[in-house]
Amino acid sequence: MPEVYCVRAEYGTFAAQFVKGGYMAIGWNDVKDLRRLKSKEELYPLYKKAYPEDTSNIVIGQQVGQMARFLFDIQAGDYVITPDADTELLHIGVVQPSPPYYYGDASDGCQFFHRRPVKWLPGTFKRGAFSVPFQNTMRSSLTVFFVSQKEHFLEVIGRKELAPNAPKESYDPYRAVLDQVLELNDKEFEILITHLLAAIGFEGAEHTGKSGDGGVDATGELNVANLAKVKLFVQVKRYKIGTKIAAKDVKSLRQSIPSGGQGAFITTAEFQAKASDVALEQGFPRIGLVNGQQLVDLLVEHWENIPDDFKNKLGLKQGLVRA
DSSP: OOOEEEEOOTTTTTHHHHHHHTEEEEOOTTSOOOTTOOSGGGHHHHHHHHOTTOOOHHHHHHHHHHHHIIIIISOTTOEEEEEOSSTTEEEEEEEOSSSSOEEOOSTTSOOOOEEEEEEEOSSOEEGGGSOHHHHHHTTOOOSEEEESOHHHHHHHTTOGGGOTTSOOOSOOHHHHHHHHHTTSOHHHHHHHHHHHHHHHTEEEEEEOOOTTOOSOOEEEEEEETTTEEEEEEEEEEOOOTTOEEOHHHHHHHHTTOOTTOEEEEEESSEEOHHHHHHHTOTTSOOEEEEOHHHHHHHHHHHGGGSOHHHHHHHTEETTTEEO
16 A cells, blocks of 8 residues: 655645646755665764754754655655645645656756655645544644555545555444434534534634524634634534535625634535635635534544533544444
């Protein structure tokens, strides 16, 4: 089975060059051509000579580790992810065998010269199409890192057959949890989402909607260590599994978000492709979309902070299995 890695393009700055040029790249421009290197140990003296100001073994180890991962760990046939300049989008490609590594130049505008060939898949993938754990992994600050959720990744990009070790049992834990959630009535579901917002870290999370009103059902404000505040306006839809939320429903929520706010649409169902486009449309408040599977991911992550009456009502225990 191929492995999956992320190689950042300076926060998307050079993503266009990566895709057009058919490569991935990293910096370390003060360290020159590395074609003759065979092991991670050979990188340490080169790094220390090029960056003598870095005296911390932790810093040196992290930087050398990322370069070694780029040069030696990533193999031909592995998948690589590069976030676009629009970080909601991801470029995905397959690492090519030849040449295994080459030293480039700035002729195409990319300032990263250590390169490896990649065949990029057509188009881009929306970050929101992946699970919550996968999205959390993508938040890593490292330039080059391993992505552990490879079975899920291969399923989302349509290459599930490459994951022969993926579970084949008929039991679907996501479906089992959603079936229990669907036992709640509309108002109970909206209140559960309000509790989930509070568990995630939103202050003053409150249930504001009325069942079936089609408007904002919950609000909350996220204060990130006094670095940033986000006021969130949430619409909640308890729809049967297999239903798809239309673009017009997402656009309707957008009209209810005041200036400076952001939105979220949380459902037990799925979203049409055009709904995702509307949610990220430039010039309008951003709307995060959370489908049924992602809702289960969030409940798993924050279950211990959900009130006991809802835990008992749903008949689930830690890990979201039937009690």
